[in-house]
Amino acid sequence: xxxxxxxxxxxxxxxxxxxxxxxxxxxxxxxxxxxxxxxxxxxxxxxxxxxxxxxxxxxxxxxxxxxxxxxxxxxxxxxxxxxxxxxxxxxxxxxxxxxxxxxxxxxxxxxxxxxxxxxxxxxxxxxxxxxxxxxxxxxxxxxxxxxxxxxxxxxxxxxxxxxxxxxxxxxxxxxxxxxxxxxxxxxxxxxxxxxxxxx
Amino acid sequence: xxxxxxxxxxxxxxxxxxxxxxxxxxxxxxxxxxxxxxxxxxxxxxxxxxxxxxxxxxxxxxxxxxxxxxxxxxxxxxxxxxxxxxxxxxxxxxxxxxxxxxxxxxxxxxxxxxxxxxxxxxxxxxxxxxxxxxxxxxxxxxxxxxxxxxxxxxxxxxxxxxxxxxxxxxxxxxxxxxxxxxxxxxxxxxxxxxxxxxxxxxxxxxxxxxxxxxxxxxxx
Numbered sequence: 001x002x003x004x005x006x007x008x009x010x011x012x013x014x015x016x017x018x019x020x021x022x023x024x025x026x027x028x029x030x031x032x033x034x035x036x037x038x039x040x041x042x043x044x045x046x047x048x049x050x051x052x053x054x055x056x057x058x059x060x061x062x063x064x065x066x067x068x069x070x071x072x073x074x075x076x077x078x079x080x081x082x083x084x085x086x087x088x089x090x091x092x093x094x095x096x097x098x099x100x101x102x103x104x105x106x107x108x109x110x111x112x113x114x115x116x117x118x119x120x121x122x123x124x125x126x127x128x129x130x131x132x133x134x135x136x137x138x139x140x141x142x143x144x145x146x147x148x149x150x151x152x153x154x155x156x157x158x159x160x161x162x163x164x165x166x167x168x169x170x171x172x173x174x175x176x177x178x179x180x181x182x183x184x185x186x187x188x189x190x191x192x193x194x195x196x197x198x199x
Numbered sequence: 200x201x202x203x204x205x206x207x208x209x210x211x212x213x214x215x216x217x218x219x220x221x222x223x224x225x226x227x228x229x230x231x232x233x234x235x236x237x238x239x240x241x242x243x244x245x246x247x248x249x250x251x252x253x254x255x256x257x258x259x260x261x262x263x264x265x266x267x268x269x270x271x272x273x274x275x276x277x278x279x280x281x282x283x284x285x286x287x288x289x290x291x292x293x294x295x296x297x298x299x300x301x302x303x304x305x306x307x308x309x310x311x312x313x314x315x316x317x318x319x320x321x322x323x324x325x326x327x328x329x330x331x332x333x334x335x336x337x338x339x340x341x342x343x344x345x346x347x348x349x350x351x352x353x354x355x356x357x358x359x360x361x362x363x364x365x366x367x368x369x370x371x372x373x374x375x376x377x378x379x380x381x382x383x384x385x386x387x388x389x390x391x392x393x394x395x396x397x398x399x400x401x402x403x404x405x406x407x408x409x410x411x412x413x414x415x416x417x418x419x
Contacts, residue, residue: 050415105366112362116354122418126349129412130363133345136408137367140401144370147377147393 026171028078030178031071032100037182038068039103043135046128055197058124061131062114063189067182069107075100095145102141106134200285204293209300211270218266218301219308226259226309234316244317249379252313253335253372257365259309260302260339265360267298268347277351281417291344291413295406298340299333306332322385331382331395335375338402342368345409348416371401 045061048054079097080090091097110130117123212218233251237243271277280290314321322328343364350359374397381391388395 050412102366102369106363109359109363109366112355112359113349113353116359118353122352125415125418126353129345129349129416132412133342133367133405133408136404137370140397140404141370144373144397147374147397 024078024082026174028075028082029171030175031078032075033175034178034182035068035071035075035100037179038064038071038186039107039131039135039138041186042068042131046131049124049128050132055124058128059190059193059197060186061128063186063193065107065110065127065131066189067185069104069111071182072100072104072107076104093145095142098145099138099141103134103138106130106137110134200283201289201293201296204280204285204290205297205300208267208293208297212297212301217270218263219305221266222259222263222301222305223308225262226255226305227312229255229258230309230313230316241318244319245383248313248317248319249383250376251317252310252379253376255309255313256302256306256335257339257368257372259305260298260336260343261361261364263301263305264298264340264343264347264364265357267294267301268351269356272351277417287414287417288410290417291348291409292406294344294348295337295340295409298344299336302336302340303333306336322382324382324385324388327388328379328382331375331378331398334395334398334402335371338371338375338398338405339368341402341405341409342371345405345412345416348413371398374398374401 041064042061045057045064049057049061079100083092084090110127113130114123114127117126233255237247239247268277271280281287313319346360346364346367350356350363353359374394378391378394378398381394382388
């Protein structure tokens with residue numbers, strides 16, 4: 001991770017019209033990718049838990065939801081920091097931003113359901129159901145906001161394939177490092193959940 | 200069996216009026232608060248009213264949904280329901296249908312005072328609006344019935360329900376508000392039909408998901 005930050009600061013070119021603001025993109029996009037990957041895992045774990053009733057899938061769903069929400073929170077913080085100098089506004093009600101915010105709110109509810117659900121077995125089942133519904137909601141939110149907001153903002157993620165290798169390589173390194181970080185976090189959180197469960 | 204379940208819900212409600220009356224009174228109270236806090240001209244009211252109408256419907260529906268499922272909790276009626284030899288998906292469908300009927304009745308009572316207090320003029324092609332209301336209510340009730348049944352047995356169900364329900368229903372609300380807005384401005388249906396399709400899609404997806412997943416929610 002230290003190497004990644006060093007690499008981003010020193011070895012990436014300055015984009016002419018964005019300067020330092022553009023550097024956050026090497027962190028923001030991999031964080032967002034990891035966040036959404038976590039939520040996808042929550043949904044898959046939810047389906048498998050409902051099907052197999054194995055507590056491992058419940059733990060996986062819970063751990064992924066926690067890490068996902070941490071990353072999505074970071075996305076919601078780093079996004080406006082980039083948007084202010086580039087778009088001239090902290091926030092705009094645009095598909096990606098709105099979808100991320102709504103998903104974040106749903107997952108706050110998810111943790112409340114986990115905390116106040118009552119019977120543990122039932123709570124696990126309900127959380128699995130909510131994880132599935134939340135992910136199904138994502139494309140619907142995205143398209144409804146897309147229809148709703150006619151004017152379109154440019155997103156650096158979309159134009160990534162058009163960038164030169166000087167930008168793409170550090171970006172991919174960052175992406176891989178964040179994914180590895182996610183896998184480690186997930187592994188340790190799963191272990192902790194298992195220890196708590198076995199006690 | 201489906202008919203019996205819907206009849207049970209409606210009969211229970213028509214005898215006690217525990218859901219409709221609070222829904223209507225609450226709706227009226229929100230209209231009052233809106234009218235007083237904005238105190239705007241007719242043009243501004245016209246701009247805001249589609250959004251306000253759907254906010255009122257959402258609040259009122261959340262009140263009704265919560266009450267409907269709390270009723271099931273009393274005397275453990277829900278467990279008895281589950282013990283009956285019927286497909287659990289049928290229980291879900293019956294809840295959606297009876298909830299929609301109750302919400303429509305509440306809307307019929309709420310919309311006239313809304314029009315009067317907000318000083319609105321209604322466009323002539325109101326059958327389309329009826330369609331938007333019916334499908335919109337079905338969508339709200341589909342997702343609402345899933346969330347209600349998830350939160351009903353939780354410790355803080357009355358708090359948990361709106362926290363889960365409002366973000367999940369937001370894309371549906373956007374579509375309903377947009378469609379109502381176009382209708383309100385008198386723009387021909389052909390220009391904004393995609394919004395109605397979006398409302399229908401939302402309803403179908405969550406109706407099917409609810410039907411499939413209710414088995415797992417309703418397990419003891």
